[in-house]
Amino acid sequence: MKKTEVYILSGFLGSGKTTLLKRLLEDERKSARKVTVLMNELGKVSIDSNAVEEDVSLKELLGGCICCSIQDKLEAQLQGLLMEEKPDVIYIETTGAAHPVEVLDAILSPLFADQLNIKGIITTVDGTRWKDRKSLSPQLQQLVLEQVRHADFIIINKMNDLKDSEQAAISYEIQAVNQTAKCLLTNYSQVSIEQLRSLSVSFEKASQRIDINLSTFVYQFKTAINHTRFEEFLKELPDTIYRIKGYVKFDYAVQPFLFQFSYGMPLYIKEEMNLPLNLVFIGENIDWNRIRKQLENIGK
Numbered sequence: 342m343k344k345t346e347v348y349i350l351s352g353f354l355g356s357g358k359t360t361l362l363k364r365l366l367e368d369e370r371k372s373a374r375k376v377t378v379l380m381n382e383l384g385k386v387s388i389d390s391n392a393v394e395e396d397v398s399l400k401e402l403l404g405g406c407i408c409c410s411i412q413d414k415l416e417a418q419l420q421g422l423l424m425e426e427k428p429d430v431i432y433i434e435t436t437g438a439a440h441p442v443e444v445l446d447a448i449l450s451p452l453f454a455d456q457l458n459i460k461g462i463i464t465t466v467d468g469t470r471w472k473d474r475k476s477l478s479p480q481l482q483q484l485v486l487e488q489v490r491h492a493d494f495i496i497i498n499k500m501n502d503l504k505d506s507e508q509a510a511i512s513y514e515i516q517a518v519n520q521t522a523k524c525l526l527t528n529y530s531q532v533s534i535e536q537l538r539s540l541s542v543s544f545e546k547a548s549q550r551i552d553i554n555l556s557t558f559v560y561q562f563k564t565a566i567n568h569t570r571f572e573e574f575l576k577e578l579p580d581t582i583y584r585i586k587g588y589v590k591f592d593y594a595v596q597p598f599l600f601q602f603s604y605g606m607p608l609y610i611k612e613e614m615n616l617p618l619n620l621v622f623i624g625e626n627i628d629w630n631r632i633r634k635q636l637e638n639i640g641k
């Protein structure tokens with residue numbers, strides 16, 4: 342089955358995400374790909390949705406940030422989308438206040454993780470804002486840093502507003518924060534879809550690499566497992582596994598459990614339906630082959 346490409350557009354408020362989206366949609370119009378845009382804004386009314394022409398399917402998630410309050414809604418919407426529209430590509434424009442790891446977490450539902458090819462996180466940076474970022478609150482400074490740190494492609498925008506020496510200093514600083522991402526200095530998010538599609542750091546490939554920032558991994562248990570052995574496995578996990586979610590079945594119960602794991606804390610909720618026993622992992626610099634072997638041992 343052909344997987345749907347997903348691009349997450351991240352970046353601080355006003356850094357050029359919508360400008361980038363418009364540009365990419367122009368490019369997509371020349372291709373025959375079926376495109377869907379998921380737009381997430383904090384307010385109840387969308388401001389940017391008129392950036393998208395009528396022939397592109399647009400789903401809006403209003404009234405909250407993908408990563409916090411409307412995660413379930415997003416999951417339902419994505420599921421509907423994949424079943425009914427089967428797009429070739431989905432662009433997700435996040436609010437400028439979203440943390441990229443949380444956004445990734447929100448779209449990686451164990452229900453359809455194996456239908457998506459998450460190509461990566463593209464972060465736009467306003468060059469002047471970056472230069473003056475010390476004037477932001479510590480929390481926002483941290484957010485801007487995280488958006489850069491977890492990106493696979495970084496677009497440093499508003500270059501013309503900066504002197505040559507400032508441009509050099511900013512790109513040096515940004516590359517020091519994230520050494521693996523491709524970095525481009527531009528005006529008005531001038532980047533082509535070909536440049537993005539060539540993103541070598543597709544998350545699928547990432548699961549085989551260990552020198553990368555953030556990567557994901559999906560594992561499916563074929564049978565019910567021993568709960569104690571599973572708990573032992575969790576205790577030994579590296580603390581750079583930020584998140585696991587999915588469904589597990591234990592040998593003492595007929596029904597499966599919805600399993601959630603973050604910051605070392607497991608949570609199990611009884612599930613009435615039998616669902617595929619997919620587990621989705623998100624982590625940083627993880628040897629997923631090792632994790633896979635450990636899981637295979639539990640399943641024996």
Ligand SMILES: Nc1nc2c(ncn2[C@@H]2O[C@H](COP(=O)(O)OP(=O)(O)OP(=O)(O)O)[C@@H](O)[C@H]2O)c(=O)[nH]1
Nearest residue numbers: 353354355356357358359360437498499500528529
């Ligand atoms: N001078 C200059 N302005 C730019 C550039 N890129 C984008 N802008 C302008 O900056 C403003 C914000 O750009 P958007 O693309 O809406 O930014 P955004 O990240 O989607 O903003 P939010 O939706 O608020 O998070 C708009 O007025 C753009 O026209 C650039 O390279 N140079």
